[in-house]
Amino acid sequence: MSAAGHPPEPRTADGPSPPGAVPQVFPYQGSKRALAGRILSLFPDGGVPRLVEPFAGSAAVSVAARHRGLASAAHISDVNEPLMALWRLVIEDPRRLIDEYTRLWNEQLADPRAYFLRTRAEFNATKRPELLLYLLCRCVKAAVRYSRRTGEFNQGADHRRLGARPGNMADRIRRTSVTMRGSAVTTGGYEDALVGAEPEALVYLDPPYQGTSGAPDHRYLRGLRRDSFAEVLQRAVDNKVSFVVSYDMVTEDNTYGLALPGELGLTHRHVVAGTSSQATLVGRRRVTVESLYISPALLARLGGAGALDGRLGLEPAAPGPGP
Structure with missing residues (x-):
């Protein structure tokens, strides 16, 4: 409590991005920002003419790859239509998005708690992408939640913060827009984009974890069945597609979901991904280990398993548990 006995004023989220840093418009639980460097190490030397990122979310890998000149073009997609509409604004009309976010941020100041609830209700009714940006910047731990019954955004606000200040957000949007200029943005499933x-x-591919996509809080708009996912991956293997999958996550004492089937012929490695955001939500701190699966076509382009371990910084004699 403050000296006057009133609750402290909410804080803004953070300051401007350091010069040269990979830009990020909005926080998103499950974002691969912490793991992006490891994933980028799996790009063939010289980069690729096109990076495809279904299950886009924050598109952390695409933004990082474009920022570092490893992808000449990018295609991001997701089944979450308002999210992809937000990405279109970021890339194609950043000025409008900056103006709308600035308006929303300033309007909330009179009563941030009530304003968040009104904006959430308005988003659920209209699906306007600028409202989604505001909600992503204000909701608890950037942990998006959708009602299992209605599919509506139902996560609460983090009342300690007001979200990024308009000036900082304007800088993030401009930098990300430049980085992702010319990228393709589509709404839909991952199947065709992959195969x-x-x-x-x-x-x-960064699909929802098996251990969370079917949970009662229904974090995602649509779950993902392991057997169906494996069937599509097999088609991609048969088509000699180069792909990387982030899949099951392991914490210090838990594993979420089953490994992908061994008959797919994917090369499996475990890499440290940082602190579990899900554990943080319930007041615990756990180190998480991410599973990466590399397709045979990509492994051949990288020079085999030995080269793969070197790129990931792993000891060749201890590549991690197999599927």
Whole structure:
């Protein structure tokens, strides 16, 4: 409590991005920002002509790859239509998005708690992408939640913060827009984008974890069945598509979901991914280990398993548990 006995004023989220840092418009639980460097190490030397990122979310890998000049073009997609509409604004109309976010941020100041609830209700009724940006910047731990019954956004606000200040958000949007300029943005499933990718491209897949996609809080708009996912991956292997999959996650004492089937012929490695955001939500701190699966076509382009371990910084004699 403050000296006057009133609750402290909410804080803004953070300051401007350091010069040269990979830009990020909005926080998103499950974002691969912490793991992006490891994933980028799996790009063939010289980069790729096109990076495809279904399950886009924050598109952390696409943004990082474009920022570092490893992908000449990018294609991001997701089944979450308002999210992809937000990405279109970021890339194609950043000025409008900056103006709308600035308006929303300033309007909330009179009563941030009530404003968040009104904006959430308005988003659920209209699906306007600028409202989604505001909600992503204000909701608890950037942990998006959708009602299991209605599919509506139902996560609460983090009342300690007001979200990024308009000036900082404007800088993030401008930098990300420049980085992702010319990228393709589509709404839909991952199947065609993966299976139809050309041999020279690289596909990065970050599907919802098995242990959370069917949970009662229904974090995602649509779950993902392991057997159906494996069938599509097999088609991509048969088509010699180069892809990387982030899949089951392991914490210090838990594993979420089953490994992908061994008959797919994917090369499996475990890499440290940082602190579990899900554990943080319930007041615990756990180190998480991410499973990466590399397709045979990509492994051949990288020079085999030994080269793969070197790129990931792993000891060749201890590549991690297999599927």
